[in-house]
Amino acid sequence: MKRLIFSGILAITLLAGCTPGPKAEPTHTVLRGATLFDGNGGTIANSTVIIRDGRIEALGGADLEVPENAEVIDLAGKYITPGLVDAHVHFSQTGFFDGRPDALDIRDSLPFDSVQARQRRNPDRYFETYLRSGVTAVYDVGGFDWTLDLQKSAEDDLDAPHVAASGPLLTPFPQDRLDGFNVLPARQMLALDSEEFGREYVQRNTALGSTGIKIWSLNLKDTVFMKSLNAVAAEVREQGNQLIVHATSLDQAKEGLRLGAKVLVHSVDDQPVDEEFLQLARANGAVYCPTLVVVPGYTIAYRSIQGDFPMNDPNQVVDADTRNLVEASESFFKYVPEPENYPAMLKASEQADETLKAAMYANLMKVYEAGIPIALSTDAGNPGTLHGISVYDELEAMQRAGIPAKDLIGMATRSGALAMRRLDDFGTLEPGKMADLIVLDKDPSADAAHFRSITHVMRGGLLRPVDVAFEK
Ligand SMILES: [Zn+2]
Known part of the structure; x- marks a missing residue:
């Protein structure tokens, strides 16, 4: 962990107009002049943020008194929001087919066990990508x-976002159909086939510190599974964990909510x-995670194996391994099982995306209008x-669905922290909370695309530009 808070170089790269630093080591960092969105719906023009020991000590307008021994950074004309939170990710997956042999089997080139060994060995290659995308959790x-x-x-590592994790998933599918996703004896997918196993699993995962017990699909007609799931839900309540x-179907989602689900x-x-769905979600205080981009993402990946993988990454935050992998996407076309049907498959995939999109966008607006918390989530x-x-693609999709940009700010920050059960620590900008925030050139309340204008990220009081690699 590095704690080189505000090196001279960094202060220069920020903006001209910084007050000369005091001779003694500064006790506080102060961000002045930006328009600040606090994540709770509040805005402060010409804001002052006073930060000490990685936390926000005070927050206010231009008249807020600045401590004597502070490093003051002038952010006039810029915008601040809390750090972004992506409420649905998988560190066991790569962003390409090597992590999902069920979608396209490229294991002859990239064996699944080697891929998983690398994911486990080096999750930190994504940490910097997240932070430099503005994602602090x-x-x-x-x-x-x-x-x-x-x-x-990751918690105490200022080079990493905060992480909450559920661990392996429980599913209604038989174990032999799941082991393609597993690296035996380690499993990320488990068949939920008895009450006893379900209860033990919840106890074990809770003891390991899991934030949430994840159910991957419900089979409402499978009585053994549903009975086992009821036992899981009871044990989750008992253990104080969350379901x-x-x-993705209304019937399944409602049943999940009846069982107490806190996150969809x-x-x-x-x-x-x-209306019943909305009432159940409201009664649970559930968070709705739309993941609008993930299904069209598969189509993008399929298309990339006969062309280019599109990547909008002006700050070069994507790690070199991922970049090399997707830039070689064409080399995997040989694994398409029926190449003669590939164009038709692609077309069908695009049409299916459009149908799904219409349904997901309409439902997102209903959930939004009902006032249910919605969290930025990409999968x-x-x-x-x-x-x-x-995250930028997802925010733009949420805006296309009809959510005003100003309301997306809380969804991109506060709601995810709520889903992670970390709202006391971060997700909004308030005195006492961790100093996790981002600095933007353009107003995010005017257009969700303006999140792409990010210039700096602060995690735990450490402010860094996003267009250069972190010092290691
Ligand atoms: Zn997922």
């Missing part, structure tokens, strides 16, 4: 046991959400949805 909602360890290791549910990790996309790690930079 992520929720890993499904992966191998090692993802649980990231919660502690998080992947349910995807949109409902099979039919319009109804990063799936093919075509890269870690970090996908």
Whole structure:
């Protein structure tokens, strides 16, 4: 962990007009002059943010008194929001097909066990990508046991976002159909086939520190599974953990909510959400995670194997491994099982995306109008949805669905912290909270695309430009 708070070089790279630094080591950092969005819906023009020991000590307008021994950074004309939170990611996945052999089997080139060994060995290659995308916290909602360890290791590391993780997923599918996702004896997908196993699993994962118990799809007709799921839900309550549910059909999502789900990790996309759904979500205080970009992301990845993988990454924040992998996407066309059907498959995939999009956008607006918390969430790690930079695509998609940019700010910050159960620590800018924030050139309340104008990220009081690699 580095704590080179405000080196001289950094202060110069920020903006001219900084007051000369005091001779003694500054006790405070002060950000002055930006228009600040606090994540709770509040705005402060010409703001003053006083930061000490990694936390916000005070926050106000231009008249807020600045401590004597402070480093003052002039951000006039800029914009500040809390650090972004991506409420749905997977550190066990790469952003390409090597992490999802079920979508395209490229294991002859990139064996799954080697891919997973690298994911485990080097999750920090994504940490910098996240921070330099402005993402200061992520929720890993499904992966191998090692993802649980990231919660502690990343917490005190200013080179990493805060991490919450659920660990392995429980599913209604039989274990032999799941082991393609596993590296035995380690499993990230588990068949939930008995009450006893379900209860033990919840106890074990809670003891390992999991934030959430994730159910990957509900089979409402499978009585053994549903009985086991009821036992899981009871044990989750008992353990004080939270139930998080992947349910893209309305019936499944409602059943998940009846069982107490606190986080719905995807949109409902099979039919319009109804009043009962909205009431259940409201009663649970559930967070809705739309993940609008992940399904079209698969189409992007499929298209890339006969062309280019599109990447909008002007600050070069994507790690070199990922960049090399997706730049070589054409070399994987040989793995398409029926190449003669590839154009038709691509077309069908694009059409399916459009149908889903219409359903997801309409439901998102219903959930929004009902006042249910909605969290920025990408499902990063799936093919075509890269870690970090996908947050901008998701925010723009949420805006296209009809959510005003000014309301997206809280969804991109506060709601994710709520889903991670970390709102006391971050997600909004308030005295006492961690100094996690981003600096933008353009007003994010005017257009969600302006999140792309990020210039700096602050994690735990450490402010750094996003267009240069972190010093190691
Ligand atoms: Zn996911």
